[in-house]
Amino acid sequence: MSVSPWPALKTLAAQQDSLRQAFDNDPVRAARFSASACGITLDYSKNLINTQSWSALQQLAAQSQIKPTLNAMLNGECINNTEHRAAWHMMLRKADVNGLTLDGEDVGAQILACRAQVTALINQLHQGQYLGYSGKPITDLIWVGIGGSLLGPQMAVEALTPYHCSPVKLHFAGNIDGAVVSDIIKHLNPETTLTIVASKSFGTEETIQNALTIRQWFKQYGADSAAIVQHFWAASSNISAAAEFGIIEQHILPMWDWVGGRYSLWSAIGLPVALMIGTEQFAQLLAGAEAMDQHFIHTPFSENLPVTLALLGVWYINAYGCQAQALLPYSHYLRLLPSYVQQLDMESNGKSVDVNGRILTEATAPVIWGDAGTNGQHAYHQLLHQSRLVVPADFILPIKPAHNLGDHQQRLAAHCFAQTQALMQGKTLDEAMNECLADGMTDTDAAMLAPHKVSPGNKPSNTLLLPELSPYYLGALIAMYEHKVFCQGVLWHINSFDQWGVELGKQLSGPIYQALSGNRTETLDSSTQALIKLFSHQINNNNA
Structure with a gap:
């Protein structure tokens, strides 16, 4: 856009009523500012918006290049202009990939071949038919990777723990700190251990160093070159480098230039997830993501979950000057989601120049942080409630639990909803004073304590409700955040698919x-x- 939208948005931000007043004035505010898709409900009514500012943000989206850039992405154009690559990761979760071509290549056939190869390997492992060099079945798999090759599968494996069905134990090795690999291999038997090295370039230092250490561990136990071949696979696009390491071509799962690492969960990088939950449930993960893709592609911006989240994000960063966002899953199994979204958001949009290399004058991308509720309530929520900082927060709650332990889920939900309410309405000095007096304090003691109990309120939050934490809804949730990041990149006119800063x-x-x-x-x-x-x-x- 030729005229910067940020000054006008800053003016609107300065005119906002308090959230308390907004709810008092509009009894249907929650219905007005909520949307749903793919089973996920987003309540964004506790945000610092009104009909005027929200209309301006909708206009910003309508006048932006979101639609044209989305169409370019879907057509396989090189929207990653600095690396001359497409960003075609959405194709990986399509149920029907027949006829998909890119630059004259039958990409659909490649995707199907990869899926078949992954399925065959997993079936062998599940059935105890994949044997190590001494003839014993594989009992443990070490997944070696870092960044997008690790954070996505590790988060999804953790999130879908109730769906685990694999007899093979999974271990993630992702840090060059030797303690990581050391702690893994000291409990394993090389005769029954399979290693998969996940690196598109097969040159990432942390990944290759860990793989070399594991290979040396095999050799220390007497494994020869043939044994190494049997016990090592790779997910890579650099076949020659993997072969030089000692991995045969039949054991190399494909990675494509048009899939960025942080968007690769849907490819062979998702093998650990498929291993642990089975290929049928992994297909449900893909189906949930594809459903969110279709929602994002076809739904008007006013009802579009990723667009809504993107607009709220730029509103707080560029109109309010917020520098952070808390991601607060009220689910033990989603406790790694903030780490995953950290990379997705901060590596994608943490930029200082636009797509043409021009210096940006406004900030992009918040600092993403968070942890599972209710743990945070006894730690950093103090800052969220009473500090002068404004930190927008996403609260994420699966409704149906994966356990049958009494009313734990109702208590968890009560805490989740109470936090969003407390952030929104806060506690005034009069309310704090009356509370102290009601507890039997003298006027003097109440006047001393009351200011310490005041919470300013007016702190924004979103609440996202999932029917349950199943593969389908997890896929939809992840894709929603992917598309949010994409939209914000377009609004800031930056390339969300490179990461030269690392x-x-x-x-x-x-x-x-x-x-x-x-x-x-x-x-x-x-x-x-x-x-x-x-x-x-x-x-x-x-x-x-």
């Missing part, structure tokens, strides 16, 4: 590692040189 640290780590290995450090700054000297001195003393 490269600098990788580049600098090489020379620093060389310095830690005893090479010269003169080219490094004095602080880094001092840290290297201290580290090397201590570690050499420990090894002496």
